[in-house]
Amino acid sequence: xxxxxxxxxxxxxxxxxxxxxxxxxxxxxxxxxxxxxxxxxxxxxxxxxxxxxxxxxxxxxxxxxxxxxxxxxxxxxxxxxxxxxxxxxxxxxxxxxxxxxxxxxxxxxxxxxxxxxxxxxxxxxxxxxxxxxxxxxxxxxxxxxxxxxxxxxxxxxxxxxxxxxxxxxxxxxxxxxxxxxxxxxxxxxxxxxxxxxxxxxxxxxxxxxxxxxxxxxxxxxxxxxxxxxxxxxxxxxxxxxxxxxxxxxxxxxxxxxxxxxxxxxxxxxxxxxxxxxxxxxxxxxxxxxxxxxxxxxxxxxxxxxx
Amino acid sequence: xxxxxxxxxxxxxxxxxxxxxxxxxxxxxxxxxxxxxxxxxxxxxxxxxxxxxxxxxxxxxxxxxxxxxxxxxxxxxxxxxxxxxxxxxxxxxxxxxxxxxxxxxxxxxxxxxxxxxxxxxxxxxxxxxxxxxxxxxxxxxxxxxxxxxxxxxxxxxxxxxxxxxxxxxxxxxxxxxxxxxxxxxxxxxxxxxxxxxxxxxxxxxxxxxxxxxxxxxxxxxxxxxxxxxxxxxxxxxxxxxxxxxxxxxxxxxxxxxxxxxxxxxxxxxxxxxxxxxxxxxxxxxxxxxxxxxxxxxxxxxxxxxxxxxxxxxxxxxxxxxxxxxxxxxxxxxxxxxxxxxxxxxxxxxxxxxxxxxxxxxxxxxxxxxxxxxxxxxxxxxxxxxxxxxxxxxxxxxxxxxxxxxxxxxxxxxxxxxxxxxxxxxxxxxxxxxxxxxxxxxxxxxxxxxxxxxxxxxxxxxxxxxxxxxxxxxxxxxxxxxxxxxxxxxxxxxxxxxxxxxxxxxxxxxxxxxxxxxxxxxxxxxx
Numbered sequence: 001x002x003x004x005x006x007x008x009x010x011x012x013x014x015x016x017x018x019x020x021x022x023x024x025x026x027x028x029x030x031x032x033x034x035x036x037x038x039x040x041x042x043x044x045x046x047x048x049x050x051x052x053x054x055x056x057x058x059x060x061x062x063x064x065x066x067x068x069x070x071x072x073x074x075x076x077x078x079x080x081x082x083x084x085x086x087x088x089x090x091x092x093x094x095x096x097x098x099x100x101x102x103x104x105x106x107x108x109x110x111x112x113x114x115x116x117x118x119x120x121x122x123x124x125x126x127x128x129x130x131x132x133x134x135x136x137x138x139x140x141x142x143x144x145x146x147x148x149x150x151x152x153x154x155x156x157x158x159x160x161x162x163x164x165x166x167x168x169x170x171x172x173x174x175x176x177x178x179x180x181x182x183x184x185x186x187x188x189x190x191x192x193x194x195x196x197x198x199x200x201x202x203x204x205x206x207x208x209x210x211x212x213x214x215x216x217x218x219x220x221x222x223x224x225x226x227x228x229x230x231x232x233x234x235x236x237x238x239x240x241x242x243x244x245x246x247x248x249x250x251x252x253x254x255x256x257x258x259x260x261x262x263x264x265x266x267x268x269x270x271x272x273x274x275x276x277x278x279x280x281x282x283x284x285x286x287x288x289x290x291x292x293x294x295x296x297x298x299x300x301x302x303x304x305x306x
Numbered sequence: 307x308x309x310x311x312x313x314x315x316x317x318x319x320x321x322x323x324x325x326x327x328x329x330x331x332x333x334x335x336x337x338x339x340x341x342x343x344x345x346x347x348x349x350x351x352x353x354x355x356x357x358x359x360x361x362x363x364x365x366x367x368x369x370x371x372x373x374x375x376x377x378x379x380x381x382x383x384x385x386x387x388x389x390x391x392x393x394x395x396x397x398x399x400x401x402x403x404x405x406x407x408x409x410x411x412x413x414x415x416x417x418x419x420x421x422x423x424x425x426x427x428x429x430x431x432x433x434x435x436x437x438x439x440x441x442x443x444x445x446x447x448x449x450x451x452x453x454x455x456x457x458x459x460x461x462x463x464x465x466x467x468x469x470x471x472x473x474x475x476x477x478x479x480x481x482x483x484x485x486x487x488x489x490x491x492x493x494x495x496x497x498x499x500x501x502x503x504x505x506x507x508x509x510x511x512x513x514x515x516x517x518x519x520x521x522x523x524x525x526x527x528x529x530x531x532x533x534x535x536x537x538x539x540x541x542x543x544x545x546x547x548x549x550x551x552x553x554x555x556x557x558x559x560x561x562x563x564x565x566x567x568x569x570x571x572x573x574x575x576x577x578x579x580x581x582x583x584x585x586x587x588x589x590x591x592x593x594x595x596x597x598x599x600x601x602x603x604x605x606x607x608x609x610x611x612x613x614x615x616x617x618x619x620x621x622x623x624x625x626x627x628x629x630x631x632x633x634x635x636x637x638x639x640x641x642x643x644x645x646x647x648x649x650x651x652x653x654x655x656x657x658x659x660x661x662x663x664x665x666x667x668x669x670x671x672x673x674x675x676x677x678x679x680x681x682x683x684x685x686x687x688x689x690x691x692x693x694x695x696x697x698x699x700x701x702x703x704x705x706x707x708x709x710x711x712x713x714x715x716x717x718x719x720x721x722x723x724x725x726x727x728x729x730x731x732x733x734x735x736x737x738x739x740x741x742x743x744x745x746x747x748x749x750x751x752x753x754x755x756x757x758x759x760x761x762x763x764x765x766x767x768x769x770x771x772x773x774x775x776x777x778x779x780x781x782x783x784x785x786x787x788x789x790x791x792x793x794x795x796x797x798x799x800x801x802x803x804x805x806x807x808x809x810x811x812x813x814x815x816x817x818x819x820x821x822x823x824x825x826x827x828x829x830x831x832x
Binding site (some may be wrong): 030031033252 | 354356364435438439440442443506507508509532533534535536538539542543545546548700701702703705706707709710740741796
C-alpha cells in the first residue's frame with residue numbers, strides 16, 4: 001500500500017505539469033491585460049510599458065512559461081500581480097476556508113444521502129423511495145446560485161436562525177455547506193439506492209435471510225457494506241464537482257476561500273494567481289482520489305492495492 | 307398505526323431528537339442576531355478597492371472610499387464646480403498659475419499637521435517615474451508645483467489649461483509615505499474624517515474616525531465596507547438589517563421589495579452617470595451619419611427607462627447632465643421614431659428586403675450584466691431592419707476588445723463626469739487608445755478645434771459657450787447615442803438620518819449622517 005501511495009504521489013508530477021501548461025496557455029491566450037486592469041485605462045502608455053517590463057510580461061511567452069515552470073520546480077508559484085503578495089501565501093491564507101467548506105459540504109452530503117439512499121433502496125417503489133428520489137431529482141437540478149439565496153431567505157431572513165454571509169463560527173458554515181453538499185447528497189443517495197437494490201438480489205443476502213436474519217439485520221450487516229464500495233468511489237470522483245461548487249458558493253456567501261480568489265483573479269487577469277489556484281484544485285482532486293482508493297481497499301477487503 | 311409505531315420506537319426517537327438538539331446547539335442556532343458595534347455602519351460594495359493609496363487609485367470604489375480618508379486641495383460641489391477644500395483661498399494670478407492658500411490646523415490621523423510640504427510630496431511621488439502611478443497621465447499638464455511657505459502651494463501649467471483645478475483633486479498623504487509595494491500592508495493615513503484601520507481584499511475595509519477631525523454628535527464612529535459581489539445577497543443583507551447602506555449597486559427588480567420593508571428607505575436622486583451607445587467609426591457603414599441617426603431613432607429609450615430601469619434614469623441629451631454648470635440642453639434629440647429610422651436607412655441605400663431586413667448586421671459586444679439591454683436593442687433595431695448579433699464576454703475580455711477597437715456597437719457608461727474637458731478625452735481624434743478614450747475612433751476637425759479651445763480657454767463664460775457648441779455638434783454627429791443619466795439609487799436603513807446624495811454618487815455624506823435608535827453614533831469629537 002505504501003508503494004502504491006508513493007506511485008500515486010509521483011503520478012502527480014505529470015498531472016501538475018499538464019494542468020500548469022494548460023492553465024498557462026489558456027489564461028495567456030484569452031484577451032485582457034493585467035497591467036491595464038491594474039493601472040486603469042487612463043494610465044500613461046509609458047507606465048503601462050514600464051509595468052509590463054517590471055512584471056516580465058513583455059518577454060516572449062515561451063520564456064515566461066519556462067520561468068513559470070522553473071518557479072514551480074522549486075515550489076514558487078510566483079507573485080500576484082494585483083495583490084502584490086506571493087501566490088503561495090495567498091493560497092495558504094484561503095485554502096483552509098475552502099477545505100472547511102468542501103469538507104462540511106461532503107459531511108452534509110453523506111448525512112443526507114445515507115438515510116435517503118437506505119430508505120429508498122430498502123423498499124423500492126414505496127413511499128419512502130418516491131420521497132427520497134424526489135429530493136434527489138430536486139437536489140441535482142437546483143443550481144447553487146439559486147439554492148444559496150433560497151436558503152438565505154428561509155433561514156436568515158425569515159427564521160433568523162443563521163447568518164447570511166461571511167466566515168465565522170460554525171453557524172456561518174451551515175448554509176454554504178448545505179448549498180455545496182445538496183447536489184452531491186442527491187447523487188450519492190441515488191447511487192446508494194441502486195447499489196442496495198442490486199445487493200438485495202445477491203446470493204449472500206438470500207443466504208443471510210435463509211439463516212433467519214431479519215431483512216433489516218441482513219441489510220445492515222451484509223448489504224450496506226457491500227453497497228458502500230461503489231458509493232465511496234463516487235465520493236472521490238465527485239470531489240471535483242464539490243470543489244467547483246465552492247467557486248459559486250464562496251461568491252454567494254462572501255466566503256473567503258480560493259474559489260473567490262480565483263474568480264477575482266480571472267477578472268483581473270492575475271495570471272500567477274489563476275495558475276496557482278487551478279493547480280491547487282487539481283492537486284487536491286488527485287490526492288482525494290488517491291485517498292478514496294485507499295479507503296476503497298479498507299471498505300472492500302477483496303480489493304488489494306498493489 | 308402511527309401511534310403504535312411511535313410507542314414501539316420511543317427510545318430511538320428520543321435519541322434522534324437529542325442528537326438533533328445537540329447539533330443545533332453546536333451550530334449555534336437559535337434566534338440568530340447580528341452583533342453590531344455601537345456607532346458602526348455597514349456599507350456593502352460590489353468590488354474591492356484596487357488601491358488604498360490615493361496616489362494610485364483610479365477606480366470608482368477606491369475613489370469613493372478614499373474620499374472619506376484623504377483630503378484634497380479642491381473638491382467638486384453638486385454642480386461639478388471645483389471649490390476649495392484644504393485650500394481656504396484660491397487665486398489665479400495668470401492663465402498658467404494657481405495659488406492655493408491652505409487652511410491652518412488640519413491634522414492627519416496621527417496628529418501631524420498637514421502643510422504644503424505634504425502636498426508637494428504627494429504630487430512628486432505621483433509624478434516620479436518609479437511610482438508608475440496611473441494618475442501620472444492625469445496631471446501631466448502640471449509643469450511645476452512649489453511651496454513658497456508652509457501654507458501656500460503654487461501650481462504652474464505649461465499652457466493655459468482651463469480645467470487646471472482638476473489637477474488639485476488628488477488626495478494628500480503625509481510626506482515620507484512609502485509607495486505601496488512589497489511588504490507594505492498598511493494603508494496610508496489621511497486628514498479626512500476617517501482612517502483605514504483594517505483591509506482584507508475581497509472581504510472588507512474597516513474605517514474609524516480620524517481623532518483629529520471634528521464630527522457631529524450621533525455620527526457613525528466607524529464604517530465597515532463589506533465586499534459582497536452578488537447583487538441578490540446585497541439586497542438580502544439590507545433586508546436582514548445587516549447592511550445599512552448600499553449605493554447604486556442594487557438590481558432595479560428588487561427595489562420595490564426592499565422599499566416594502568418599513569425600516570428601509572429607497573432614495574432616488576438625479577445622477578450624473580451617463581449611459582451611451584458607442585459606434586466604431588472604422589466601419590464605413592457606421593461612418594454614415596444617417597445610419598447612426600437611424601439607430602438613435604430606433605431605440606425607444608422611454609420604454610427602457612420606464613420598464614427595465616423602473617424609472618431610475620433620465621433621458622440624456624449629452625454627456626453633461628443638467629446639474630453640470632456647462633450643460634446645454636438645447637441640442638438635437640432623437641425621440642423614438644421607427645418610421646424616420648427606416649427613411650434614413652432608405653436614404654443611405656440600405657433598402658429592406660422581402661424579410662424586412664436591410665443587410666445591415668452589426669456585432670454588439672457586452673458583458674453578462676449588459677446582455678439584457680443588448681437583447682432589447684436587438685429587438686428594437688430588428689424592427690427597422692438592422693440585425694444585431696450579441697456577443698457576451700467576461701469583463702476583462704470585453705474591455706480588452708473595446709480598447710482595441712474590436713466592436714461595431716457597444717454600450718458603456720461614464721461615471722463621475724465633472725469638468726466638460728471629458729469631451730476632449732473621448733471625442734478628440736488624437737485621443738484614441740492608448741492616448742485617450744476615443745475608442746470608436748471618431749474624427750471630426752470641427753470637434754477637435756472645439757475641445758482643444760475648451761481646454762485652453764480659462765474664462766468660464768467663454769468655456770460655457772464653447773462646450774455648448776460641443777454638445778450641439780455631438781448631438782448632430784452622434785459619435786455616441788445618448789441613452790440616459792442613471793439616477794443615484796441608495797437603499798439605506800432608516801437609522802441613518804440626514805444622508806445627502808451627491809449627483810456623482812459620492813459617499814462623502816456618510817461622514818455626516820447621524821444614527822438614530824439603539825446602537826447609535828458616537829459622542830461628538832472635541
